[in-house]
Amino acid sequence: MKEYKFLRILDKFEKIYTKIGVDYDKMRLILSMKLTLDSRRTSTIMQDQNKNNNEEDKNIFNRALIIYAIMGIFIGITAMVSFNNMYKFSILFGMFMFLVLTIFISDFSNVLLDIRDKNIIGTKGIDNKTINAAKITHICYYIFLTSLALSWLAIIGSFRQSPLVGIIFILELIVIDVFMIVLTALLYLLVLRVFDGEKVKDIINFAQIALVIIMTISYQFLGRMFDIVDLNIIYKSKIWNLFFPPMWFAAPIYAIEGGHINQIIIALIVLAIIVPIIAIILYIKNTSKFENSLSKLNIAKDNxxxxxxxxxxxxxxxxxxxxxxxxxxxxxxxxxxxxxxxxxxxxxxxxxxxxxxxxxxxxxxxxxxxxxxxxxxxxxxxxxxxxxxxxxxxxxxxxxxxxxxxxxxxxxxxxxxxxxxxxxxxxxxxxxxxxxxxxxxxxxxxxxxxxxxxxxxxxxxxxxxxxxxxxxxxxxxxxxxxxxxxxxxxxxxxxxxxxxxxxxxxxxxxxxxxxxxxxxxxxxxxxxxxxxxxxxxxxxxxxxx
Structure with missing residues (x-):
């Protein structure tokens, strides 16, 4: 079986997986198998016909990355313009969160909600945490690649501003990737715990729509939180800024680049750190429940x-x-x-x-x-x-x-x-x-x-x-x-x-x-x-x- 570079990089984080109760060796083997199978089938992202999909080295996902890289040019233009950092990075993170969420929902929800792993691999003595960790890591691999394609020019623009801004920008992009995946997974878990049978599938679909709509509306409100005076964009912190996640992640860059620091800015920075950590901890503690709850997707009522x-x-x-x-x-x-x-x-x-x-x-x-x-x-x-x-x-x-x-x-x-x-x-x-x-x-x-x-x-x-x-x-x-x-x-x-x-x-x-x-x-x-x-x-x- 082909040895993937991603797995060699992942080996450096083995201790983290082990500490949260994951059997790393088994998870690595599952991931290797999944990546091999991915290279042999048509990408759902491209939704294109692949007549030679049995060739292992051909992966249509790479063509999707090219399209995302072209989209990244339009996103990155914002990072190249010199204006208020709070405005610029709020818009950038808003676009980024919106795209990551929609790509994850449309292309990777089926992976997260797949019950075949539990039915097939779970019968071989592999626990739920290991199965779920393999799923999430598998998704993160593709989301990270997608994020890199979407943000390559924005990353260059952030490093042009200063090396420190560039480093923080990359770290926050990684945090946002994981946060959006975990947040969606927690929402699915809530639905799976509350509802039964066929209704679960309907509620999950409506939850996906609600997530996308909320992100879309929130993104439109961002521009209305800034004042334009003599063509200069002025940021005035308000208490309701705390309800807009893109502003959480823009606040650290705004602060280190000489922005006016007050209680709202400090609260935004704290939220950018604490909320993703809490979400990740909650999900880790409930991974077994998540996998067990997926069995409800098999229950179909004749209604x-x-x-x-x-x-x-x-x-x-x-x-x-x-x-x-x-x-x-x-x-x-x-x-x-x-x-x-x-x-x-x-x-x-x-x-x-x-x-x-x-x-x-x-x-x-x-x-x-x-x-x-x-x-x-x-x-x-x-x-x-x-x-x-x-x-x-x-x-x-x-x-x-x-x-x-x-x-x-x-x-x-x-x-x-x-x-x-x-x-x-x-x-x-x-x-x-x-x-x-x-x-x-x-x-x-x-x-x-x-x-x-x-x-x-x-x-x-x-x-x-x-x-x-x-x-x-x-x-x-x-x-x-x-x-x-x-x-x-x-x-x-x-x-x-x-x-x-x-x-x-x-x-x-x-x-x-x-x-x-x-x-x-x-x-x-x-x-x-x-x-x-x-x-x-x-x-x-x-x-x-």
């Missing part, structure tokens, strides 16, 4: 009939006009609600589409919450950001971990395969898009008042048209027929760009007729007619089977 009685399910099923559509609708609804891989691909993105329209309103329209009531109605067109996620959802709908079961489409006599697409798309609309769009609409009505309702209705109707447009330009395969990871990136990029152009045109048309109620009504009627025609005539079968 599908209860779910089918829901209002949104009934709305969607009543819109299916034949038995073929209804059969696919039921199948798609079941997969959408139960398959964890599908949820991990789509749910975090759905969380974004709920919060992004509101963030754009907050960022570009108001300087304080007292100004919300005076926002122009034109800002309500940010609702179209919700529609922007349609290509991602339709793309995810083609994939499944049980893609081989697609033979059912061939073995079952289907008069018109377009009914398969229609049933699946209606399941997505009724079970995912409609509930979230109604939630978004309620928030828009609170902000803009009842006058925004015609715009919201037009936005939803256009979304139905946009689904058909994306289906045509993307040439989507039959639902759930492709293996996870087999994505045609070129086609995906082209369809997304075309979708952006079409969406931009729709926003432009809506913008110019916004002030005339009669034009809005006529436009809405025209879109409704187009919707019926396109759903009846324009959904094509692109399957090659």
């Amino acid at each position: 599908e009939k209860e779910k089918k009685r829901g209002l949104f399910y009934k709305i969607g099923r009543n819109l299916c006009f034949n038995n073929e559509e209804k059969a696919v609708y039921d199948l798609s609804t079941s997969i959408i609600k139960k398959e964890r891989e599908f949820k991990l691909m789509t749910y975090p993105s759905l969380g974004f589409v709920v919060i992004f329209p509101l963030l754009f309103i907050l960022i570009f329209s108001v300087d304080s919450f007292s100004e919300i009531k005076n926002i122009s109605l034109h800002m309500s067109l940010n609702i179209y950001w919700f529609i922007f996620m349609v290509p991602t959802i339709l793309m995810a709908l083609q994939y499944s971990k049980d893609y081989k079961a697609a033979w059912i489409y061939q073995s079952t006599f289907v008069n018109d395969k377009r009914n398969i697409y229609k049933g699946a798309y209606k399941a997505v609309i009724s079970n995912l898009l409609l509930p979230l769009y109604l939630l978004e609409s309620i928030m828009f009505i609170v902000i803009f008042g009842m006058k925004v309702i015609p715009i919201l209705i037009i936005g939803f109707i256009f979304m139905l048209i946009f689904i058909v447009i994306q289906h045509i330009i993307s040439k989507n395969k039959l639902p759930f027929t492709l293996k996870m990871g087999e994505i045609d990136k070129g086609q995906n990029i082209i369809s997304t760009l075309l979708g952006m152009v079409i969406l931009g045109v729709a926003v432009g048309v809506n913008y110019f007729i916004l002030i005339n109620t009669y034009l809005l009504i006529i436009y809405g009627v025209i879109l409704t007619i187009i919707t019926f025609i396109m759903w009846k005539k324009c959904i094509l079968d692109f399957s090659t089977n």
